[in-house]
Amino acid sequence: MIELKHVTKIFKQGLGQTQIALDNVSFDIPQGTIMGIAGNSGCGKSTLARVMMGLIPPTSGSVLLDGKAVSSYSRKERSQSIQMIFQHPAQSFDPKMMFEHSLMEALKVSQRIDRDKFNAAIREMLSQVDLSETLLHRYPHEVSGGEAQRMAIARALLLKPKIMVMDEGTSMLDVSVQAKLFDVLTTAQKRTGMTMILISHDLEVISKTCQTLAVIYCGSVVEQGTTEQLLTRPKTAYVKKLVEEFAFFDI
Numbered sequence: 001m002i003e004l005k006h007v008t009k010i011f012k013q014g015l016g017q018t019q020i021a022l023d024n025v026s027f028d029i030p031q032g033t034i035m036g037i038a039g040n041s042g043c044g045k046s047t048l049a050r051v052m053m054g055l056i057p058p059t060s061g062s063v064l065l066d067g068k069a070v071s072s073y074s075r076k077e078r079s080q081s082i083q084m085i086f087q088h089p090a091q092s093f094d095p096k097m098m099f100e101h102s103l104m105e106a107l108k109v110s111q112r113i114d115r116d117k118f119n120a121a122i123r124e125m126l127s128q129v130d131l132s133e134t135l136l137h138r139y140p141h142e143v144s145g146g147e148a149q150r151m152a153i154a155r156a157l158l159l160k161p162k163i164m165v166m167d168e169g170t171s172m173l174d175v176s177v178q179a180k181l182f183d184v185l186t187t188a189q190k191r192t193g194m195t196m197i198l199i200s201h202d203l204e205v206i207s208k209t210c211q212t213l214a215v216i217y218c219g220s221v222v223e224q225g226t227t228e229q230l231l232t233r234p235k236t237a238y239v240k241k242l243v244e245e246f247a248f249f250d251i
């Protein structure tokens, strides 16, 4: 369903310098699966997510969603198909809008659920992510980072996307809230058959959630396969080292 073919992204920086953020990355993510993307800071994970979503164009190569280039999707088509939870979710809400208004706006673009059912759906979703309805009448600067993260997850799930990309999407939450949210997400994933991509430093989160995993090093995929395979029988020195840092795995 998502196909990356030889994707390279080179950023031009000041003083004529360039940075190769992604170097010839190719893989497929079948529909309805959960894939993890792991790697150290600066290896290219967020760039990969943004290229996959069509937010930035690759320098070369292509990204296909359902066989169609993501670059040819309109903004509306993209938001119907893909939702992304960013590392700092408060920034993905309009600072001048109360959450209720932001959610309404998102639904207007998406038109995926009947507006009459909106109120019931939103209350149900807020209870699933353990947020009080009173937060609907607050602005993004009036909630904690973790609350904004849960609001972003609620908004994304309400829109019933085919693909959900989470870029360190639960990093601000404590372990018990994180576990509960992953339950909500995996249940939603099973119910709707959406494809999920989870970008994380945290191999423990990935091991519990993702069926497949790609590990990136300096913009290249160094290993990919089932999560079980990579975490228990890593082939490269780099992945072995990553796994050893999470000492709970027997390798």
Ligand SMILES: Nc1ncnc2c1ncn2[C@@H]1O[C@H](COP(=O)(O)OP(=O)(O)OP(=O)(O)O)[C@@H](O)[C@H]1O
Pocket (backbone or CB within 6 Å): 011, 012, 013, 019, 020, 021, 039, 040, 041, 042, 043, 044, 045, 046, 047, 048
């Ligand atoms: N807009 C940009 N212009 C120039 N260089 C960029 C830009 N965005 C990212 N980079 C560089 O590309 C490389 C990959 O960045 P990216 O944000 O994708 O890494 P990451 O793996 O997501 O890191 P982290 O885990 O710290 O968020 C880094 O060297 C970064 O400095």
